[in-house]
Amino acid sequence: MQIKDVLLTPGNGAFFYDDQAAIRAGASQDGFVYVGEAVTPEFKSIRVPAASLSVGLVLVDHTVVWGDMMSVQYSGAGGRDPLFETAQISDLTSRIVIPRLLDVDVSRYLPACTKVLEPVGRSRLPLAIEYGVSQALLRAAAHLQRKTMAEIICAEFDLPLPTCRVPVYCQSGDAREINVDKMILKSVDVLPHGLINSRRKFGVQGQTFMEFVKWVAARTRQIGRPGYHPVLHFDVYGWIGEEIGLEPQRIADFICGVAESVPGFTLNIESPADFGSTQAQIENYAKIVSILDGRGSSARIVVDERCNTLEDIRLFAEAKATHVIQIKPPDVGSIADTARAVLMCKANKVGAYVGGSCTETDLSAQASVHVSVATQADMMLAKPGMGVDEAFSIVGNEQNRLLAILNRRAIINVG
Template structure:
């Protein structure tokens, strides 16, 4: 199957790009903006409206399949690619990527990705480009074979057709209390993220954070349906380390204390500390995980920062430097690598969380669902945006539609076998 033409269309992400360094340095919120000067290169203000770029592949029958390129909310932080610039990505895609796409056999997914994503000028293509183009290529192969994107992944990686629903995790943004209520009323599997990204939200010695954790657990019991028992997942953006120091033992002590305040719940703590480099992160997270496991704690460590690419995910998984690894899809790049990352986590008996960013789009979110279900990840992020309702609807409905189609496919196969 050949690609006849490549289309590009500017778009918007579902949230904003934020300068994490400036926020951590104490930038004050003024309404929806942050006051002060940006610190991360590329940012003209601390909060920038998220942009995206759609790439459309015109197939031989004139069908057009699309994928979306974008960055993540905290671009340029924790070893990530710099801020997404539409004009630069447009130029590179037009000059370098489009000719490769016109030259590729788009009927075989992994081979097509390998060809299109070869280095340019001895450097890897921007991960946003890999991400968007890999979505479009996956849809192209699915269209050719009249299959779902999940079935294409299963065929390429020799996986059985999945049967299990993947738990969905929602994030609250700054509207914490209102959005927690929404999540509980909709019986979300994992909640609430909490956006604990400043000293004000974490509090002296973490007291503000601990009170919020207890409030979420209490609120779940108050308004949740009988028997509802979500996992509680909080992203603290390194603030445990910033507030109480970068020694693994005191960090583990703090996390155990938090878990003890909500004994009936599984507690996920994402990014407890930032140790400054990937290697230091691996060594110290492994120590924290070991301490928690030795104490029989219900708390689980989730890694995000400094664990971006497939190779970094492999290092964390092999070192067991987390209980759960966020596979942040735009940071990983190609969706083929997201699939590989989930399977790599499973091989090393580490949890695989297919995440991403609030800055994504409906198309990228739907494609991520197919990867998550095909590889049977442990959980996946409701995205894009920070409003809960829209993201949970997009991801949840796509998963339910996909499982219905896969059930029909299984039934058809069984009839033929009989």
């Protein structure tokens, strides 16, 4: 079951790579462009069009299966890999990865990933390469075995075939109000993200953010269908800590106040603060979680920054330093490790959210759906892009198609 040839072709991500440090330092916007000098290494400007690299595996029957490599929107921030450079990634893939691909049995998914993605010396391959190549290998195994990618994951990890859908979470980008309306009209399970990534959007002592949260809850009641009751999930990019300080008690007090302003809703607060290192993040998030739980608050902490790799996820889950972990596939690396991360969260009774980035592609989003459904994650991100409609369609429709196939399989097997 060997690969006959490997194709590489450059592509586009669905959004832009942004210099988070420059934005956090106060870079202003002129239309869609950020004004000022870049701060994070490799960025030539604060906002850069997202690039991707597709890897195509030509199989023995001449079918070509694809995977897409890319980085996340805020590359180089919070311990992440640096900005994606297509030429550099293509060169490394050609020299190191392609020879391995041409000498592997792709019918066995996990062993193939292990062999193809092994480190070079003591250095791990760029996570973008791991992500894209592991998608292609998953599609290859699915094609050869005439199964869905989800069924391959279930077989490899000894999981039962899923029957339940995974809640979908949409992100608004800067067009907050319009996109919130779209989400409510489409009855999205979890909303709206909000992109609260600057002092202007967060406001003095968080007042601007607080008003936005209350508006989303009120708007949901106003235009949502009867009985519609989404989870409210806001990503504040560390701005609670930036604005009111890094004392866990004060952060917990603020979050409790936000939750109390929208009674009846479950409130997710993602990245309330950045404490500067993984260890500091674990210690202080654990304190915040403990305070919220002690008060019986409806608010839940979601970790993103400083929790990137499978090892990071293990540390947060075992320490109960969060209520929910965003498992960000391009930061985790191999999509097989995304599956491992979900199962690790479940084993430690921590919420598993398969996220990702607006910079991803249709192919990477579809592969993430199969892993999310196979492992029965608690929620998954509608991606790629920031437009709501396209991402919700790609992820939602892929999930519906997958569950229809699996339901038919179950009926046939019973019969």
